[in-house]
Amino acid sequence: MxxxxxxxxxxxxxxxxxxxxxxxxxxxxxxxFLDLKMEFLGEFELKDSTFENTVIGGLSGITYNPEKNLFYAISDDRAYFSPARFYTLDIQINNDKINNIDIKNVTFLKDEKGEIYLSNTTDTEAIAFSPRNSVFIASEGVYKTNTPPFIKEYDLEGNFKSSVRIPDRYIPVAEEKKGIENNLGFESLTIKANGTMAQDPFRLFTATESALVQDTDLKNPETVLRSRLMHYVINPFGDPVLVGEHLYLIDNPSLGVLYNGLSELLALPQEGYLLSLERTLGLRGYGVKIFQLVMGNATDISNQKTLTGNIDNITPIRKKLVLDLQKLGIKLDNIEGFTFGPRLADGSQSLIMVSDNNFSKNGKQKNQFLLFKLI
Incomplete structure (x- = not known):
């Protein structure tokens, strides 16, 4: 022996x-990590510029209603062009291509009083369809009007239903040097539902586009890349519960990149796994990288007052590159949102991305949709 x-x-x-x-x-x-690959199938440009007296643009997030086979796309218009709203889209996919996108409806969001939001009181960036036949929408807030960020639930007619409480550390207070940075708040939102009934609890994930004010040390540029990701449980009764907060490390920018940040999250069917979308802007134009995330063993940082110091004692969310879209050989626009769609003809899962055209009037930016197969 x-x-x-x-x-x-x-x-x-x-x-x-x-x-x-x-x-x-x-x-x-x-x-x-899961063995995941993404195959690019094609792009489609939504050329419609108006719908029912609203300006189509700023499409910053998209989500899918599988029961109706319809998509909801949120506009980040601060009510400069048209009231805060989301569009209902019929994205027609045949032969693994987007053949057409038909706008079915525009829905205006209403506050707790049942009134349309005033100008500069929202910056809606993300949307997620829930098992309750409702949508959760995240707003970055508006810094110059001291309007705080929010995550709220609306029915499909745009009526307010409920709020998700956001910790005070995310609420900007200039004299205290805390909260989300201007225009760098909640760009991402995704829901993971395991139940089969509308009243079953489900999970909601969101993250900051960049580091909080109190997490940033101007003498250490890497601290800007320290995003916080929050994990809620939404219950049928009572307020949503924040069950975890974790460190998400944004990729270091490559040469020539002027801006990079976390723009979207998407929960995978497997428990504890997500996809993230990091967008860049630089001398080569826009770039997008898709990462697979593993939540397991990530340190809870909800009691961490600042992330400016040494973080060796913190285990961040693990991530692995799935696809760098700059290698696709197409001109990327300002891609900010993605969602799963219907099953393709071969039974594989479709994934659709959407771009925010920043309400470009000179035609330099467009409402770009990209179709992928998840393998």
Whole structure:
């Protein structure tokens, strides 16, 4: 028996010497992630500029209603052009291509008093369809009017239903140097529902586009990349519960990138896994990277007052690059949102991205939709 153990020990040691300890670590890390690939199928430009007296643009988030096979796209218009709103879209996919996008409806959002939001009181950036046949919508808030960010639930007619309480540390207070940075708040929102009934609890995830004010040290540029991701449980009764807050490390910008941030999240069917969308803008134009996220073992940082110091004691959310869209060979617009769509003809999962055209009037930006197959 002793000789067998010695023999096995020699074999293992030899394997480590030949293969390398680092390679074993890579294999172990790869086992943590799902085997995912994204195949690009094509793009489509929505050329309609108006619908029912509203300006189509600023499409910053998109979500899918599988029961009706319809999509809802949120506009980040601060009511400069038209009231705060989302559009209902019929995205027609045939032969693995988007053949047409038909705008079915525009829905104006209403506040707790049942009134249309005033100008500069919202900056709606993300939308997620819920099992309650409603949508949750995130607003970054408006810095210059001291309007705080929010996450609220609306029915499909735009009527207010409920609010998700946001911790005080996210609410900007200039004299206290805390809260989300101007225009760098909640760009992302996704829902993970495991239940089969409308009254079953479900999970909601959101994250800041960049670091909070109190998490940023101007002497250390890397601190700007320290985003916070929040994980809520939405219950049929009572207020939503914040069950976790984790460190999300945005990729270091490559040469020539002037801006980068976390623009969207998308919950995968597998528990504890998400996709993230990081958008960049630089000398080469817009860029987008899609990452797979693993939530397991990430440190809860809800009691961490600041992230400006050493973070070696914090385990961030693990992430792995799935696709760099700049390698697709197409001109990317300002891609900000993505969602799953219907199953494709071969049974695989479709994924659709949408761009925010920033209400461009010179035609330099467009309402771009990209179609992918998730493998």
């Amino acid at each position: 002793k000789n067998i153990k010695n023999f096995l020990g020699v074999i293992i040691l030899s394997f480590l010497l030949v293969f390398g300890v680092n390679n074993l670590a890579v294999l172990a890390e790869n086992r943590v």
